[in-house]
Amino acid sequence: MSELPVGRGPVHITLQMGPKLTRPVQAEVTEALLSAQITATAGERSGFQLAFDLTKNGLINRTLLPEGFFDPKTRVIVSVSVKGTPEVLLDGLIVRQEVGASNQPGHSTLTVTGEDLSLLMDLEERTDRYPNLPPSQRVLAILRRYSDYGIRPDVYTEKVSQPPHQDLRVHYQTGTDLQYVNELARANGYTFYLEPGPNPGQSSARWGPEVRLGIRQHALNVNMDNNSTVDQLTFAYDGTAREEPQARWQDPGTRQSTLLPQPPISPLRPPLGKRPTPALKRRTLAGTAKQQREQAEAELLARAAVSADVISGSGSLDVNRHGYLLQPRQLVGVRGSGRAYDGDYYVKSVTHMLRPGSYQQNFTLSREGLEARSAYVRP
DSSP: OTTSOOTTOOEEEEEEEESSSOEEOOHHHHHHEEEEEEEEETTSOOEEEEEEEOOTTSHIIIIITTTTTTOTTOEEEEEEEETTEEEEEEEEEEEEEEEEOOSSTTOOEEEEEEEEGGGGGGSOBOOEEETTOOHHHHHHHHHGGGGGGTEEEEEOOOSSOOOOOTTTOOEEEOSBHHHHHHHHHHHTTOEEEEEEOSSTTOEEEEEESOOOSSOOEEEEEOSOGGGOOEEEEEEEEOTTSOEEEEOEEEOTTTOOEEEOOOOOOTTTSOOOEEEEOOOOEEEEOSSOTTSOHHHHHHHHHHHHHHTOOOEEEEEEEEHHHHOSOOOTTSEEEEESSOTTTOEEEEEEEEEEEEETTEEEEEEEEEESEEEESSSOOOO
16 A cells, blocks of 8 residues: 555445444444544553544434443454555554533534554463464464464564573563563563554564565655655664664573673564664673573574664654555655765654544654665655
């Protein structure tokens, strides 16, 4: 969808709802939708908020709300269609509803708030053991429990191989599935999130490095007169964000403790900036001495990579003016902000805000260094 120009065509929203399997809602429900706000962030659960007109004698107030159509755990799928091409923005569950009653006609509203399907993985704590399974295989075993909701695993082998040794240690899960999967992701410098689509009722569960290679989306242009697609972009360089982690490992045979060498972070964070930023902080990781050496090396790499993004940017755009949907968790170029901040960025988050006649996107960007690596930024 990001490669298809939006033009100035109408934007249509499609709502599907149901307990597990969904179906399109009645036309009266779609017509009552006042606004939709959907936020997708790398490494975090996506959230949404839908506001409906709660007309006194309308279908929602009269029948659907009392009969539990908007109750928590109801599944909601939101798609947008621009010039006839659909894009799934959300597949999630309602967790809260609010009713605002007003004396003024047309001012009563129903607001439902929810989160994406990873909420299912956070509802039940369990204790489980995974003998002789490396981290990625443990994640696959967990994700298979949620295939009934159309969740497909997109799991990558960890960058630092950690062959299991059942005779030395059996890995246990305590807490919810989501907590354990996120814990394994952090320990390997990976992210975990659900990406809805490409068809309604399907989601991809990515457990792997952030997508920092491949085709860039159409650039965000600022300060370029008629070619500008973004009114304002704000950038920040936080010099204290980057850390140089230190990790010690103790050989169980000799009891000798050694400082592990600093790993290159490019396997997890291919550089997007030409001038890398230095690490001002030095931190010592706790608990690595008694881990397997491979596990300690993975944690050292993960900490160094996660703290690397010291450059951040934020802004908003009008989808019709920009001409394309900006997709989160992918790469995009910036033009017109000057030599220091032009170039490619990772789209950290996007918030879609839809109202009748309006489609805005707020976004945040990140990368690890200043200046573009190439003189050419895809328009």
